[in-house]
Amino acid sequence: MINRNCIIYCVLTLLLVAYCIVMLPITKAVAAADPYAGYRIALVDSIHSGFVSDSDVVHECGNIGQWISSRPRSQVNLDSLERKLRSCDKFQTVNVYASNNGTLVIEVVSMQPVARVFDNGLSYYVNYEGKRIGAEPRYHLDVPVVLGHFTAQHPVTRLLPLLDYISAHPQADALVSTVKQQANGDIILVPTIRGHVINFGDTTCVDNKFRRLTVFYNKVMPVRGWETYDTISVKWRGSIVATRRDKELQQSILPTEGELPDYVDDVATMSSAIPDSILAKKQ
Numbered sequence: 001m002i003n004r005n006c007i008i009y010c011v012l013t014l015l016l017v018a019y020c021i022v023m024l025p026i027t028k029a030v031a032a033a034d035p036y037a038g039y040r041i042a043l044v045d046s047i048h049s050g051f052v053s054d055s056d057v058v059h060e061c062g063n064i065g066q067w068i069s070s071r072p073r074s075q076v077n078l079d080s081l082e083r084k085l086r087s088c089d090k091f092q093t094v095n096v097y098a099s100n101n102g103t104l105v106i107e108v109v110s111m112q113p114v115a116r117v118f119d120n121g122l123s124y125y126v127n128y129e130g131k132r133i134g135a136e137p138r139y140h141l142d143v144p145v146v147l148g149h150f151t152a153q154h155p156v157t158r159l160l161p162l163l164d165y166i167s168a169h170p171q172a173d174a175l176v177s178t179v180k181q182q183a184n185g186d187i188i189l190v191p192t193i194r195g196h197v198i199n200f201g202d203t204t205c206v207d208n209k210f211r212r213l214t215v216f217y218n219k220v221m222p223v224r225g226w227e228t229y230d231t232i233s234v235k236w237r238g239s240i241v242a243t244r245r246d247k248e249l250q251q252s253i254l255p256t257e258g259e260l261p262d263y264v265d266d267v268a269t270m271s272s273a274i275p276d277s278i279l280a281k282k283q
Contacts, residue, residue, distance in 0.1 A: 036076070037102035039068050045110040052090045052110040060088050061106070068104060076104070089133045114163050115179070117146045117156055128164075130157035148181030161203040162187065165210070172210055186235065193217075195227055196245075201235025209234040216240050 041054050058064055061081065068076075082096040085108065095107040111133050113125035125133040125141070144163055150156040159179060166172045178190035189198040200209060212234050220242070221228075233241040 034073060034102075035069050035071055036073060036098070036104045039064055039104040039106065040099075042105060042107040043110065044108070052108065056090060057085070057106060057108055060085055060091075064104075064106075073098070078104075089131065092127060092131075113141055113143055114160065114167065115144045115146045115156075116141070117148075117150070119147075120149055126156055128160060130155065130160070144176065144179055146179045146181070149183070150181065154181060154185045156181075158203060159187065162200070162206055165206045169210070171214075175213075193226070196230050196232055199231060199233035199235050199241075201233070205237070212240050216242070 041057050043052060043054055043057065045052060061084075078096050078098070082094055085091055085094040085096070085106070090111050091108050092111045093107075093109040097105055099105050111125075111131070112127055113133055114128050116123065116125050116135060117132075123135040125135055125143070126146075127133065144166055146156065146159060146163075159181070162179065166176055175191050175193070176189050177192045180188040180190065182188060185202070187200040187202060189200050191198060198213065213232070216232060220240075228244060229242040230245040231243045233243075235241075
């Protein structure tokens with residue numbers, strides 16, 4: 001004989017399921033007809049760049065404060081609003097959702113520039129992904145300046161390992177004032193020490209190249225003179241190549257191996273050297 005309590009339990013379960021089937025769509029329809037209770041902007045600006053303010057988010061949302069309480073939720077496409085905000089160059093990440101209390105929440109992470117680029121008259125900032133941000137007069141950040149024309153073959157993103165290193169190492173940051181990219185792809189550093197430039201080659205072996213520069217500045221320049229060379233190159237593996245400012249001077253005595261291993265005092269003698277980039281591909 002079937003237990004009476006079991007029958008009652010089964011009936012109540014069926015009634016609850018029927019209620020959910022009927023009432024949930026009704027509740028959803030009623031909620032869709034109601035407007036949002038308001039909106040809340042959660043803005044994260046971890047480096048205090050000033051690229052984004054709450055008013056910027058409101059503006060990109062079509063002045064959300066003017067329509068959020070008058071439109072039913074069914075007319076607010078959250079996916080479309082999120083895509084629109086993500087297309088803005090000032091926002092790094094965006095997340096739009098409805099909270100349990102009926103508030104529309106807009107979470108925005110401000111763009112975090114790593115360099116300012118000057119490219120054939122254009123000026124813009126780039127983040128770590130290479131995304132461009134328009135350089136407006138109200139923005140001024142202490143980030144490396146990058147000069148050059150960037151193409152698909154030599155995009156600005158190829159400089160990011162170097163820029164990351166400079167940002168993470170105060171000594172390198174103090175040394176480098178400007179980063180240039182030549183038409184052939186060579187990266188040129190303009191140091192704060194005036195009178196010469198540094199041919200960095202590419203962004204392989206960044207730490208090793210800066211260590212070679214440190215040795216050169218500590219052991220060679222004080223002896224040879226800070227005005228002796230116009231270019232210092234660390235693009236060749238294991239060597240420092242320095243070209244003289246006065247090309248007519250005879251080659252002077254080189255440091256001994258103990259003073260500075262693998263130092264070369266004239267770029268012409270490096271015709272058989274192999275750049276770091278080619279060696280890296282062979283490894």
